[in-house]
Amino acid sequence: MAKENGRIVKWRGDVPFPEIPNVNYASSLLNAMTKHGEKDAALVDAQSGKVYSYGDLQRAIPTMRNxxxxxxxxxxxxxxxxxxxxxxxxxxxxxxxxxxxxxxLINPASTKEELKHIIGLSESRWAIAQDEKVALKMEEVFKELSPDALKKLWVVSRKTSTRPSVTDLMNSTAPEPKHKDNTFDAGTSVALMPLSSGTTGLPKGVMLSHRNLITTQVQRKYLASISPPRSFNLYGSSLIFIPMYHMMGFNMTMNTLFSGGKAVILPKFTPKEYFKAIENHRVTFSPVVPYVLRFLETSPIMKNYDLSSLITFVTGSEPIAARTLEIITKKSGRMAMQGWGMSESSGIGTGTSNETYFKEGCIGKLGPFFQAKVVDLETGEMLGERQEGELYVRGPSVMLGYANNPKATAETIDREGWLHTGDLVYFDEDDNFYITGRIKDLIKVKGYQVAPAELENIIKRIEGVRDVAVAGVPDGRLGEVPRAWIVPMADATLDTDAVIKHVAEKVLPYKQLAGGVELVSSIPRNHIGKVLRRVLRKSYEAKKSKL
Incomplete structure (x- = not known):
């Protein structure tokens, strides 16, 4: 039985939601492109200056498909x-x-071990690699799985490769396929599979249907239709340095193309390149990860550039202090705002407004089509206003499930279609949501997810380690960083620097033990043996405060 005042939070409004069309997501985008100017810039390389117009994309995408x-x-x-x-x-x-x-979608810097797992869970048989180096790594992993596992591979950059390339495909003379699949269903056909790390330490393939992705665009159009007319296009010029293999980078790029703006592409964030791009391309919209905002909070660099075109910064992936948002807004003269989303919800969920930008922990209101409830962690009862619990969400953009992982899918999406987010939240009388923590043990470094179990499994294999736990500890620049607590075996001598180096050789840079290693006599656990990471973090913070 639900607690008194427990309720489901829904979108407040009288305008009915439009239908979500049963069409191919890319086809829907190509159709939207016909409404934009043939010669208008759609994609711009911020470094080389190369430009694709909307006309170029309307020809290149179907040709490459062919x-x-x-x-x-x-x-x-x-x-x-x-x-x-x-x-x-x-x-x-x-x-x-x-x-x-x-x-x-994968990080091109993924290790061979990660690639082997990803190829296995996704059942991929075709590949597109960034360059020759990534292509060689992919080929080696495919061959380890099976001699004929890989059907064909193309590269994006041919600077150091003679392989077939994406450019070759864009110049293909192959005819349009004659066969039309009349059984296509946007609700069940998987369009995109980004990766989501889990507490098992291995990434999971998030199956997003065409309908899931199209919902994000219908949602955006619906909001525009019920909002007062404005004199600007927020997505007129978007600066994209957040990786497009992450849902935030993907969505912001696609939102820009659906809106008829230009997506200015940067391979990564460097302060000078970032601000030069804003100035040179009259950027209006800048999606950023929290660590960039924390850098800008203290850096004087932005005063050297013209930011007059910029309308707003927007951040997600982890909560950021209201004080930081206020400082950025004051320094830049441009609004800084945050929202909430996850790959499993197609990267969308909530967003702040004029009234809630600087409320501590506020992630704003639910978007259209969503329902949400807050559930008591112990009883599973639905909670009411200002009662903290786990956030559940439901709606047409919630994933189909995890690829080849029915157990994880059942643990994440219940029989009523609620997605269990693992985030601790509460909501107020106006249906604004506030995030207070994460139930899941994932560590977020610069917006990247790091699973403690992955690092624990590596450390456990080191000779002399009896027990280990990894948790995230606060870092002023990166948000969180991994730290390991190790119980040595009796009479064993462990060198903490050697442990850090050993882990660094096996993982991506953001997964390294930047929070250090501490040797302890025991790891705090509950009655069922689960590591009490909150206890470890509090112990670390208490010791640090005494220094």
């Missing part, structure tokens, strides 16, 4: 895409989706 189909890619096939931000990446991504195949 080349993929001619090569043998069929509906339902999985195509691995490992690439950092590049002007050709959205073209490749959308071409795969237009072919009714599934685009599996």
């Amino acid at each position: 080349g993929l189909v001619a090569a043998g890619v069929r509906p339902g096939d999985k195509v691995l895409l490992g690439c950092r931000n590049h002007i050709d990446m959205p073209v490749a991504l959308l071409s795969v989706i237009l072919a009714e195949a599934t685009c599996v």
